[in-house]
């Protein structure tokens with residue numbers, strides 16, 4: 001049974017998160033995780049400054065199914081099945097040692113070793129007092145503490161596999177850090193964080209999925225209470241369009257799993273993130289929404305109390321949750337609205353969501369999207385300033401220019417763009433991203449000419465109008481330089 005339980009599906013990051021849950025439930029304010037690379041002698045240690053355990057509670061805690069999952073738990077408790085400590089540990093290691101101290105009392109210590117189980121003839125599983133010989137010094141931190149717990153994993157057969165080396169350990173540590181920064185971000189964040197997390201001596205900084213306070217954010221709803229529940233709350237967020245983020249912000253905002261993996265619902269229990277992304281099986285007309293590129297800016301924060309665990313079908317890995325049927329329609333409506341906004345922001349370079357009259361005077365979009373029963377088509381606007389002025393001046397070439405426009409419209413590589421967008425993490429380059437100034441200026445001055453000579457605007461009006469028009473609103477210094485020679 002023990003060997004089978006190892007395959008429950010934990011990874012190192014999720015297994016560590018489960019142990020940190022125990023530390024938090026025991027009122028720890030600081031948890032230090034250490035990954036030590038030493039070939040086959042590598043080890044992982046979690047030290048917390050929580051309440052600790054006495055002899056009896058340690059013995060109970062080391063048992064499988066230490067507590068009845070149906071029992072009511074303290075509201076702050078992150079446990080549920082009475083399994084985490086053992087299953088999470090054995091998913092990574094063959095030897096688990098726990099040492100603990102409560103109220104300045106004696107240090108108590110027990111260890112399990114899978115290699116020594118089944119060796120003896122009796123029906124009993126041998127659990128050993130004290131640390132395994134040779135590992136005693138790893139529990140030294142407890143000597144200086146009044147209370148706290150040290151969990152040690154050794155014989156890391158699931159981590160240190162054939163060919164695994166020091167650099168792999170470093171990469172693994174990065175993944176652990178990203179996962180912990182995400183899972184516990186709300187406990188690590190704020191003016192006086194309730195938790196300090198250390199990984200190999202360095203503080204773990206929280207990862208905020210919602211870019212709180214970012215000026216480019218497209219949408220942030222108030223916090224809604226879901227009706228007919230005790231304390232289920234939801235807040236909907238639509239992140240800024242990529243144009244509004246610096247490249248470093250863009251990369252950080254994507255999150256450990258990348259943009260599409262990280263879209264959707266973020267389910268928290270006691271501020272601990274259970275589920276990062278996904279649409280909880282909600283959808284339209286019985287068809288569940290999938291995580292796709294177009295909705296990648298939507299993130300919905302959902303808080304549930306631990307009294308609702310059974311209702312939400314929380315699994316042992318704390319990685320899955322499913323909303324009770326009676327809440328689905330409310331959640332569906334909120335998610336639908338958020339998804340729509342996210343899609344609009346994604347498709348329209350982010351500017352669409354800024355509701356203000358200031359843009360009404362902008363240059364018409366070059367591309368028009370037309371939806372009809374026959375499908376969607378993409379047309380170049382004939383009344384776009386530059387297009388209209390060219391057509392007007394075209395003379396005999398006009399039919400050819402119209403034919404060219406039509407050809408371009410009919411051969412937009414839609415599938416190709418769609419594929420590239422879905423496969424790459426980035427949308428294809430548009431809006432003069434990365435183009436040198438002189439290239440932007442070429443196009444810009446043609447439109448400027450069209451506005452002045454053909455539309456009859458004065459240069460100041462034309463500059464103002466271009467300054468409000470995407471993508472030129474991101475090149476204001478170039479816009480300001482337009483036509484300056486002429487007016488002097």
Ligand SMILES: Nc1ncnc2c1ncn2[C@@H]1O[C@H](COP(=O)(O)OP(=O)(O)O)[C@@H](O)[C@H]1O
Nearest residue numbers: 022023026061066079080081082083084085149
């Ligand atoms: N770091 C810790 N500090 C204090 N007590 C702990 C710690 N880790 C585990 N325990 C005790 O061991 C018990 C079993 O833990 P676990 O197997 O994770 O199940 P659960 O968290 O669902 O109760 C916990 O309920 C707790 O009493």
Ligand SMILES: [Mg+2]
Nearest residue numbers: 022079084085
């Ligand atoms: Mg637990």
